[in-house]
Amino acid sequence: MRVNGKWYFHCLIPALLLLALCGCGKSAESAEHSFFALDTYITMQATGPDAEAVLMAAEEQMQARERQWSVTNPDSEIYAINHSDGNMVEISLDTAKLIQFALDMSAQTDGALDPTIYPVLTAWGFTTGSYQVPDQDTIDELLSAVDYRNIHLKDSSVTIEDGVQIDLGAVAKGYIGDEVADLLREQGVTSALINLGGNVQTIGTKPDGSLWRIGVRNPFADGNLGVLQVEDMAVVTSGGYERYFTDEAGNTYWHIIDPKTGYPADSGLVSVTVAASEGKRCDALSTALFVMGPEQAADYWRSCGDFEMLLVLADGDIWLTDGLNNTFTLSEKDTNREVTVIRHETK
């Protein structure tokens, strides 16, 4: 083999580069981690210094929150509140903030979201798996305790009235997702996607700079209605199709209950997808807007505007806010669906 003077380009510099990359110190890496928690399957991918370690820390944080906020765990703060017999309970600052958030969203949506709906949800069997249609008397009786204003929160003390049961399930995943996103950002993660059983949270863009592609499920059939392309946003969908049962007569009852009637919300919507920077807001709104129905949801959006939404109506039509118009692409087989763009100006 002839050795010439340029051998160092071919051998030495690549060797030096290799040494530099293998050196100690935090260089950006990509990592993935999946596990079961919060009663669902959670998947995470992240790019940043020590991404692997950061994702393990994120899992630990989520498991800790589950222990703290689960309505069924006897050691949770929520359980303590629900078994307080009307007495005042001291809670942690973090739990107080979560409850305050749920109460604020309930007030903002005029009770369409209500964290005291739990006893009604149980009567329908959605918490036990023993599905049944409760009789009207049972519903009326249980509804008398349903009102978010029956939760009295002051600083870190909470009192709930007799018969009231609180459950933060409608906002907890979004709230916890936000906490995890904050943790990841603090640790230098610049690109990430966290999926908490369908509650999607993104940080930045994909590592190659392209937008994250998030599918919106088709409520009527297998597959997706279309794709949302997002960066640095959370996307959450609430749909009747996620959890429901059918009675012998063929009637369908789903788990999104209207707090005013005690029955599954029958507002003309089959799914609501909300996109915003905060997962907790997406989570709370996707439930509340589902209960409100398309017209009220459109009015609500016009008055707030700090989020975007896509509504799928029972007749198969799609309404979406104009901020999503350029980021949502319908699937090929769904291009004949009627799509209405909701705009800020009224007629």
Place this chain on the structure above:
Amino acid sequence: MRPSTGKTVEILQDGNVLYTFDLSRTEDQVIEVFYQNRSNTVQIQDGKICVQAAECPDQTCVHMGYLSDSGLPIVCLPNRLVIQFSNAELDGIAN
């Protein structure tokens, strides 16, 4: 590296890959997966995969039917089982 056929599926239990199959090539078969003495019966037939039967209270995994390429994995929560395509077209599904 051989180009991916796009039909490679993974069966995971508690985050660990138990099996990998190329659905476009693999034989029809039935696999029984156990978690704490509870079984999920996974069926591969005509290039499609599903959970045919499961010892779990809610049967969500069975009701999901065949794994579709829309991106949602088949999940059996109580038995920590996940069946997914290894090359998903989308990054996530809002659900």
